Amino acid sequence: MRIVILxxxxxSAESGLGTFRDKDGLWTRxxxxxxxxxxxxxxxxxxxxxxxxxxxxxxxxxxxxxxxHALARLEAALxxxxxxVTQNVDDLHQRAGSQAxxxxxxxxxxxxxxxxxxxxxxxxxxxxxxxxxxxxxxxxRPDVVWFGEIPYHMDAIVDxxxxxxxxxxxxxxxxxxxxxxxxxxxxxxxxxxxxxxxxRSEISRAFxxxxxxxxxxxxxxxxxxxxxxx
Numbered sequence: 001m002r003i004v005i006l007x008x009x010x011x012s013a014e015s016g017l018g019t020f021r022d023k024d025g026l027w028t029r030x031x032x033x034x035x036x037x038x039x040x041x042x043x044x045x046x047x048x049x050x051x052x053x054x055x056x057x058x059x060x061x062x063x064x065x066x067x068x069h070a071l072a073r074l075e076a077a078l079x080x081x082x083x084x085v086t087q088n089v090d091d092l093h094q095r096a097g098s099q100a101x102x103x104x105x106x107x108x109x110x111x112x113x114x115x116x117x118x119x120x121x122x123x124x125x126x127x128x129x130x131x132x133x134x135x136x137x138x139x140x141r142p143d144v145v146w147f148g149e150i151p152y153h154m155d156a157i158v159d160x161x162x163x164x165x166x167x168x169x170x171x172x173x174x175x176x177x178x179x180x181x182x183x184x185x186x187x188x189x190x191x192x193x194x195x196x197x198x199x200r201s202e203i204s205r206a207f208x209x210x211x212x213x214x215x216x217x218x219x220x221x222x223x224x225x226x227x228x229x230x
Contacts, residue, residue, distance in 0.1 A: 001078060001081050001165055001166065001230060002081055002160075002163060002166070003074070003078070003082045003164060003165070003167075003168070003226075004083050004085060004161050004166070004182075004186065005082065005083070005084045005085070005167075005168045005170060006085050006086070006087070006167070006169045006170070006172060006179060006182055006183075007084060007085070007086045007087065007088060007169075007170045007171055007172065008086075008087045008088065008169070008171045008173060009087070009088060009171060009172075009173075010170065010171020010172065010173075010197060010198055010215055011065075011067050011088070011092075011215045011219070012062070012065075012068075012088055012090055012092055012171070013215070014065045014067070014215060014216050015062040015063060015064065015068075015090075015092055016058070016061075017058060017059060017062055017088075017090055017092075033147075034048075035048055035051045036048075036051075036144075036146045036147055037146050037148055038146055038148060039148075041146070045128055045141075048141075048142075049127070049142075052142040052144070053124070053125045053126055055089075055108060056108045056109065056122065056124055056126075057124055057125075059091065059108050059109070060124055062090070062092065063092075063095075064092040064093070064096035065092075065215070065216050066215075066216040066217075066219070066220050067170065067215035067216050067219035067220065068092050068093055068095075068096035068098070069096045069097070069220075070219045070220040070223040071084060071093065071098055071219065072093070072098045073097075073223060074227065075098050075100060076097070077227055078227075078230065082100060083100045083101075083102065083160050083164075084098055084100060084101045085102045085104055085157050085160070085179075085182070086101060086103055086104065086105075087104060087105050087176065087179050088103070088105070089105055089106055089107055089108045089144050091108070091109050102152075102153050102156065102157060102160075103152065104145070104151040104152055104153060104154070104157060104179065105144060105145040105151060106142070106143045106144035106145045107143055107144070108122070108142065108144065109122055110122055110142075110143035111130065111140050111141070111142065111143055112140070112142070112143035113132035113134065113135060113137065113139050113140060114139045114140075114141055115132065115135055115137050116132060116134050116137075118132055118133065118135065119143055120133050122142070122143070126140060126142065128140065151178065157182070158185065161182050161186045161191075162185060162186070162189040164186060164189075164191050165191055165192065166191060166192050166194065166226075167182070167183060167186035167187070167192070167194070168193075168194040168195075168196060168222070169182075169183055169193075169194070169195050169197070169203075169207070170196045170215060170219060171196070171197060171198070171215050172197070172201060173201055173202060174201035174202035174204070175201075180202065180203055183195075183203055183206040183207060184203070187207075192208055193206060193207040193208050193209075194208065194209050194210070194222070195207040195209070195210040195211070196211045196212075196215065196218045196222055197210070197211075197212060197218075198212065198213065198214065198215070199212055200212070
């Protein structure tokens with residue numbers, strides 16, 4: 001039973017990490033053109049660095065919730081059959097125990113050298129003067145995918161999505177591509193597609209079944225049903 005699970009900000013909301021597009025989401029308080037684009041970083045790198053330092057500190061103080069733990073339990077019960085593709089840049093899936101995690105939008109806890117491409121664990125508070133451990137240059141940025149950039153690992157993601165038997169999307173708005181197109185890709189390839197979300201998303205019609213409610217309730221219940229059938 002090959003299972004691919006796409007997760008978005010909604011799975012981490014109950015851990016205290018803000019969503020983006022809801023009425024009180026992060027993009028109502030920050031201009032994404034300033035905080036999450038290559039152009040914004042070029043204009044004001046200190047603002048962007050401060051924004052991600054705040055997000056990193058918030059993430060470090062958060063704990064995985066019942067939804068993260070349920071997915072880790074699913075992977076442990078079905079070794080080699082579960083892959084999580086996450087739009088989130090937090091590390092809550094990994095801290096819950098999931099190992100097959102593809103962070104398509106990068107990782108808050110990683111730093112990237114714009115010169116040589118080296119990656120290394122980021123300090124909680126990054127600084128523009130931080131030197132790359134590989135080349136020694138001060139060309140550091142957060143290792144996250146900004147708007148206008150290509151998500152990481154797309155070839156591996158598409159291969160997994162078009163080869164899975166079950167595709168689930170959890171806590172995602174369905175507004176950001178290419179992630180929003182993965183459900184349609186999976187359905188065309190013959191997968192059973194399941195949406196688990198607080199409410200209907202922009203792509204709800206792509207799913208065969210839908211379960212609405214807080215992630216900490218609907219995800220463990222779905223995992224229990226899936227394991228009972230396996």
